[in-house]
Amino acid sequence: MAPQGRPAAGPRCIAIVGPFQSGKTTLLESILERTGAIDRAGRVSQGSTIGDSSPEARSHAMSVEPNIATASFLGTTFTFVDCPGSVEFAHDMRAVLPACDAAIVVCEADERKVPALELVLRELEEADIPRVLFINKIDTATRRVRESLEILQRASRTPLLLRQIPLWRDGIAVGFIDLALERAFIYREHAPSEVVSLPDGELPREKEARYAMLERLADYDDALMEDLISEIEPPQDRVFDDLARELRDRHVVPVLFGAAERGNGVTRLLKALRHEAPSIAETRDRLGVPAEGPPLAHVMRTVHTGHGGKLSVARILRGALKEGDAVVGSRGAESRVGGLLTVKGAATTRVPEGAEGAVLAVARMDMIETGETFAAGKARPLSAASIVPPDPVHVATLAVRDRKDEVRLTGAIAKVLEEDPSYRFDHDAELGEMRLSGQGEMHLRVAVERLWSRFGVQVQTGRARVRYRETIKGDATARGRHKKQTGGHGQFGDVVIAVRPLPRGEGFVFEDRITGGVVPRQYIPSVEAGGRDFLKRGPLGFPVVDLAVTLLDGSYHNVDSSDAAFQAAARLALGEALPKARPVLLEPVLSVEIAVPSDALSRASGLVTARRGQILGYDGRPGWSGWDLLSALVPEAEIGDLIVELRSATAGVGTFRSRFDHMAEVTGRTAEQAIAGSRTAVSAG
CATH class of the missing domain: 2.40.30.10 (Translation factors)
Known part of the structure; x- marks a missing residue:
């Protein structure tokens, strides 16, 4: 029976979310076993779970996509969506959340995992999803529950509301007291808990914890507050109604606990969801759907x-x-x-x-x-949610192992991107590379494995090259004369050009200072075209930028001159002039903003300076207590594996955003390696 004053719920949709390796998939297995949807819970370590059935998930023993299962509990239909815990696959969760009625946040009372929990809770807060916290692995807990609650509260901007307290025996949680029901339960392996009498000596602790729960609920219920002030025991129905309403209104995050691997705490979790999770009608209201x-x-x-x-x-x-x-x-x-x-x-x-x-x-x-x-029907509906994919932070090149798969690759990539829009794919015509970008090393690895397992296309990956440029630091003048006689009309073009550097970002400027018609007007555009063509690959092997080319002098032949001849002459002249004008290599430099927990700031700073980066400053991350933002300039050539090392240095939670800032001169060994790499690529191509 639904709590008083609430509409009939209908089928429920519940997301199961939480940090990586918190036990989400194991909890789903226990739920399915408890509801009779499966005979026996599978184990992640054995690859026998209902979820994580893809080859990629089995191979890496982790969720790499949402897993969905429908079950029935006490006459209510539930669909559970187990979302990946890795930050690299977080966008899958973003697409799932809007249509869910509530979320179970599976976590551990581990200080090291609080930043990861905070990322998950922020996603839920931004999506405005009601949520229940399930503290997993209570059978191995070493902290008292209130200490655990203080640790976990750091991750939540919404107050955590303790719904249960554990029953301890020799330092091990063997059951719990439900503070709403005021009943004690003893855990049974893979079975509903057994109701028992409240143990001697537990009543004061239960009364204290229950009063704290009611006091928090009374913050949003004046009648309950009056009862507490008057020392009147509130009716149990009102307590359950308040729990349901304040979960629905996102005033509190109820906290329950258990051990998913043993099936402990699962029945009470399901009953709480059945009585308190919002209905589809309430979810529609949240989404603004009539x-x-x-x-x-x-x-x-x-x-x-x-x-x-x-x-x-x-x-x-x-x-x-x-x-x-x-x-x-x-x-x-x-x-x-x-x-x-x-x-x-x-x-x-x-x-x-x-x-x-x-x-x-x-x-x-x-x-x-x-x-x-x-x-x-025919009427186009409004979108119920706006879901914007995050910017990529890791990129790799793709090349098919078998040329006959080149056509199939395009179609397969399109399907991978449709399944997960946080991937991006593009073809860099300048460098001749196909590039796949995503949210991290594992994210890209899964895409490559999926191309093979699902679509039969094998690819190999590589490191993306950098779009270097070159420019000049000095002035130079040179003549280019193209003369060729092959029988009949010959070819003749003769030009004198000067080159000089321009300020960074000015690009290419062509100037005509011809006097006396030594180069006829109709051939001057050909000189410019020949110059532009030559500058696609300068003496160092890269496109040339930020220079002015001035046409000073030249000569022509009434019969043998042509557009093609003057284009060739311009290329010859620039080929002579640029090496004398002190060519230098330019590399793209990115403006990078790195977000990390404050205790990892020094490690993040070290990663930046080790990559020839320039730190611009530090600041607190707005709205994120205990987090910092690091602003820096980092060469694009050094950004390739930054996300891998940043995640390693921050227990998987650090991230960054980047954008092009400017081109900067690069010398020494870095320049030598870039030039050598370009020559190798040209010879290989």
């Missing part, structure tokens, strides 16, 4: 299967969807529901219709993307 209108759904995930084509996993926010319904997406693309399937890990079951609140895989909606909202 209750009336045609069936409407939000795409949480896109999957390209080996044989079944494209599947769009969607939450039905309003109405009911049927197979064959014509739909239109929030970007205007029209499609048709090719089929509806329930999802449990990698297994799907076809159904004729999806009810409001259900999460289903929708087949063959080829033009509708992850993050889109779509509606039945």
Whole structure:
């Protein structure tokens, strides 16, 4: 029965989120076992879980994509979406969250993991998602629960509300007291906890903890506050109503605990979600979706299967969807529901219709993307959520192992990007490289593995080259004479040009100072064109920038002169002039802003200075207590593995943003290596 005053909930959708290796996938297994959806919980270490069934997840023993499973508990249908914990796959969570009713945040009371927990909680806060904290691995806990709560509160801007206190025996948590029910429970392995009498001596501790919980709830309930002041025991129904309302309104984050691997605390967690998590109607209100209108759904995930084509996993926010319904997406693309399937890990079951609140895989909606909202009918719906992919922080080149796969690679990459829009792919025509960018080394590795396992395309990766430039530091003058006689009309062009450097960023300037018609007017554009063509690759092997080329003198032949001849003459003249004008190499320098926990600031600074970086300053990260921002200038050539070492130095949570700032002169061994690399690439090409 729903708490008093609340609408019937309908199917619920609950995200399972938390830091890397906190036990999310194990908790999902325990939930599925407890609800009877599976006979026995699998183990991540054995590769036997319902979730993480892809070859990439099995290989790395980690979630690399959302895993979805639907189960029923006490008559309520739940769809759980287990989201990856690694920051490199966080964008998958962003697409899932908007349509969820609530989230279970799985964590440990470990100070070292508080920054990672803070990243997860910030995502939930920004998406405005009600959330319950589940402190996992209570069976190995060494801290008292209130000490744990103080540690975890640092990660949350919303007050944490303790719902349970543990029962200890010889320093080990063997059960808990539910502060709302005022009942004691003893854990049983992979089974619901056993209700027991409140142990002798625990009553004072229970009363103190319960009063603290009620006091926090009373901050938002005047009637409850009056009861507490008057020392009147509030009715249990009011306590549960307050818990539900304040979770729904994001005033508090209820805290429960257990041990997912043993199945401890799972039943009480499910009961709390059943009674207190918001309904689909309340989720619609949060998203600003009207209750009336045609069936409407939000795409949480896109999957390209080996044989079944494209599947769009969607939450039905309003109405009911049927197979064959014509739909239109929030970007205007029209499609048709090719089929509806329930999802449990990698297994799907076809159904004729999806009810409001259900999460289903929708087949063959080829033009509708992850993050889109779509509606039945012809009227284009408004988007229920805005999901912007993060800027990439790591890049690698791709090359097919077999040339016959070049055409297939393009189509396979398009599908990988559709499944995870935080990847980016581009072709650098200047360097002749195909580049895949993403959120880290593992993120790119998974994409490469997925190209093979799912689409049969093998690629090898490499380090992306840098777009170096060269310029000159001095003036020079040279003549270029192109004369060739091959029978019939010959070729003749003769020019004298001067070169001089320009300020950084000025590019290329061509000046004509011809007098007396020594070079006819119709050939002057040819001289400029020949010069521009030559400057695509200067004496150091790179495009030449920031110089002026002045046409001073020349001569022509009435019969043999031509556009092509004067272009050739200009190239010859520049080939003579530039080596005499003191050419220098320029490298792109990026403006970089690095975000790290304050205790890792010195390590981040060391990474910057070791990469020829210039530190510009430090500041506190706005709105993030205990975090700092480091501003610096770093050469692009040194940025390649920065994210790898930054994550290593910050327990996986450091990140950065970068943008082009300026070109700077580079000398010494760095310049020599760049020039040698360019010559090797040219000879190989």
